Amino acid sequence: MTGEKILFLGYGYTAQALARLLRAEGWRIAGTARSAQKAAALDAAQVEPVLWTESGLDPRALDDVDAILVSTPPGADGCPSFAALRDSLPAQARAVSWIGYLSSNAVYGDHGGDWVDETSPLRPSTERGFARVAAEAAWAGFAVEWSTPFAIFRLPGIYGPGRSALDAVREGRARRILKPGQVFNRMHVDDIAAALKASIGRPSAGELFNLADDEPSPPQDVVDYACKLLNVAPPPLVPLEGAGLSEMGRSFYRDNKRVKNTAMKEALGVSLRYPTYREGLDAIFGDG
Numbered sequence: 001m002t003g004e005k006i007l008f009l010g011y012g013y014t015a016q017a018l019a020r021l022l023r024a025e026g027w028r029i030a031g032t033a034r035s036a037q038k039a040a041a042l043d044a045a046q047v048e049p050v051l052w053t054e055s056g057l058d059p060r061a062l063d064d065v066d067a068i069l070v071s072t073p074p075g076a077d078g079c080p081s082f083a084a085l086r087d088s089l090p091a092q093a094r095a096v097s098w099i100g101y102l103s104s105n106a107v108y109g110d111h112g113g114d115w116v117d118e119t120s121p122l123r124p125s126t127e128r129g130f131a132r133v134a135a136e137a138a139w140a141g142f143a144v145e146w147s148t149p150f151a152i153f154r155l156p157g158i159y160g161p162g163r164s165a166l167d168a169v170r171e172g173r174a175r176r177i178l179k180p181g182q183v184f185n186r187m188h189v190d191d192i193a194a195a196l197k198a199s200i201g202r203p204s205a206g207e208l209f210n211l212a213d214d215e216p217s218p219p220q221d222v223v224d225y226a227c228k229l230l231n232v233a234p235p236p237l238v239p240l241e242g243a244g245l246s247e248m249g250r251s252f253y254r255d256n257k258r259v260k261n262t263a264m265k266e267a268l269g270v271s272l273r274y275p276t277y278r279e280g281l282d283a284i285f286g287d288g
Contacts, residue, residue, distance in 0.1 A: 005030060005064055006200075007050065009081040010071035011042065014102065014158060017193035018069065019047070022200075030065070032057070052084065059088035067098040067200055070139070073128075079135035086142065093146035098203045100196060101139045103132045105154045105185065105210065111257040113181055118154075118208045118263055126251045140207070149203035153196065156212045156259060159277075160189035164284050165226035174227075176220040177253075179240040184219055184252075185212040185259040188274040188283075198268040205267045212259040214275040222277050229285045 004027050008015040011031030019029045023046075030048035033039035039049035050061045062085075070081045077083070089096075106129035108116045124130045136152050143150030159165070168174040195211050220237060227234040240253055264270050274280035 004066040006067040007065045008069050014192055015071050017189045018196050021193050021197050057084045062092040069100045071102040074131040074135040082138045093148045098200050099150045101152050103136050103152050103154045105156055105259050107132045108257055110255045113256045115258045115260055117260040125254045151199050152208045154210050156185035156187050158189055159186055161284055165222045169226045169230055174223050174235055176223050176235050176237045177240055177243045178237050179253050182256050183216040185216045187211055187213050188280040191272050191274055195264055195270045198270050209264045210259050210261055212261045216258040
């Protein structure tokens with residue numbers, strides 16, 4: 001894979017984790033920037049900046065690109081990355097060996113705490129979920145039309161260094177909100193990056209994967225464990241109805257499901273370094 005190039009449409013937390021893995025194997029890294037200041041920051045980080053202006057992306061941004069990761073969230077008008085590339089990508093599609101789209105397990109909606117897998121019905125309950133379903137369909141349709149290797153990754157809550165319950169506790173932002181029976185999947189960003197890298201190496205392995213840890217857990221348990229590691233008292237347990245959450249905050253509690261990751265493990269050969277939040281937080285805590 002040495003010398004190959006990946007273009008990140010959205011160079012955020014997860015994209016940067018994957019970039020670290022690929023750079024170690026000789027990949028060239030390019031990422032989009034919405035401003036000259038961000039472009040300069042990418043250049044300083046040895047990432048080829050691709051300026052994304054109001055007029056869109058220069059089609060030349062796709063020159064010599066072997067793989068594309070889309071991590072931009074969709075809006076009311078659909079996926080911005082799809083809109084930016086749908087006219088220029090067809091000319092390059094057959095030269096691209098892999099396109100990955102980062103979606104969300106919000107597409108499943110509420111399943112009453114039951115297990116879901118990639119064959120489960122999609123019944124989103126939020127605008128975010130509906131937007132994700134539409135974005136998945138747009139990219140999947142393109143991939144079929146142009147016979148381009150493509151994979152959708154439905155992500156859970158993402159955590160890792162600088163973005164974990166440990167940081168929330170240290171900064172006084174942590175809350176223990178109780179909704180009986182509520183569980184969430186989550187996944188360490190390094191495990192997500194490893195799964196994405198495995199898919200790039202096996203572009204025909206599959207077109208849809210749930211990315212998730214092994215243990216969907218109540219959110220208050222994660223905060224409890226972080227407090228234990230930090231040797232501080234946990235914040236008080238507050239019922240959801242009295243938590244004073246915003247509409248956005250409350251929307252995350254509408255869906256209750258347990259997400260299976262069997263396809264990810266079997267098709268991509270992924271072995272999780274952090275199968276539960278405990279191993280993940282232990283590692284983050286140990287790194288200081």
